[in-house]
Amino acid sequence: MFELPKLNYPNSALSPIMSEQTLDLHHGKHHQTYITNLNNFIKGSEYEKLTLEDIIKKSSTEKKLGIFNNASQHWNHNLFWRCMKPNGGGNVPSKLENKIKQDFGSVKKFREEFINAGIAQFGSGWCWLSLKEDKLVVTKSPNAENPIIHNMKPILGCDVWEHSYYLDYKNKRPVYLENFFDKLINWEFVESLL
Numbered sequence: 001m002f003e004l005p006k007l008n009y010p011n012s013a014l015s016p017i018m019s020e021q022t023l024d025l026h027h028g029k030h031h032q033t034y035i036t037n038l039n040n041f042i043k044g045s046e047y048e049k050l051t052l053e054d055i056i057k058k059s060s061t062e063k064k065l066g067i068f069n070n071a072s073q074h075w076n077h078n079l080f081w082r083c084m085k086p087n088g089g090g091n092v093p094s095k096l097e098n099k100i101k102q103d104f105g106s107v108k109k110f111r112e113e114f115i116n117a118g119i120a121q122f123g124s125g126w127c128w129l130s131l132k133e134d135k136l137v138v139t140k141s142p143n144a145e146n147p148i149i150h151n152m153k154p155i156l157g158c159d160v161w162e163h164s165y166y167l168d169y170k171n172k173r174p175v176y177l178e179n180f181f182d183k184l185i186n187w188e189f190v191e192s193l194l
């Protein structure tokens with residue numbers, strides 16, 4: 001049985017960049033629903049004994065969409081919550097900064113590419129910074145899809161489903177993405193996944 005992970009900060013701690021109301025609903029309701037659905041889907045099946053990552057890979061291969069969508073969204077949100085912290089953003093720690101410079105040219109160019117990926121994702125989905133072999137890449141994905149099914153290791157993910165920003169930013173997804181990048185990212189955590 002999977003359980004909703006606790007956040008490392010109070011639901012009010014990211015306000016006003018991400019409001020308490022958004023976190024109450026997004027973490028307490030949306031994420032919880034993915035977990036409840038996942039537990040119901042896998043109960044009594046061969047999936048029940050697998051790790052979350054193996055559930056995602058197996059259900060993707062077997063095209064079991066109900067399991068895949070809920071398992072992947074559980075994984076995606078687990079990463080998303082840890083990628084943020086109160087008073088986040090700011091300078092990228094040196095090890096990650098050097099890697100970003102090596103693979104994107106500059107932090108500025110990486111920022112632009114990441115935000116543009118989130119803007120360009122048509123409808124619900126995610127934008128990502130992942131390791132592909134040993135190179136950092138920016139990608140976007142629709143709905144629940146996660147880069148791990150394409151043999152990448154995500155180290156930063158931003159939720160661009162409307163439930164993540166609509167209460168605080170209405171239709172202004174670009175402003176949400178800029179604020180996420182500049183004021184919420186927990187760079188030390190992202191670096192720890194390198």
Ligand SMILES: [Fe+2]
Nearest residue numbers: 030159161164
């Ligand atoms: Fe979400």
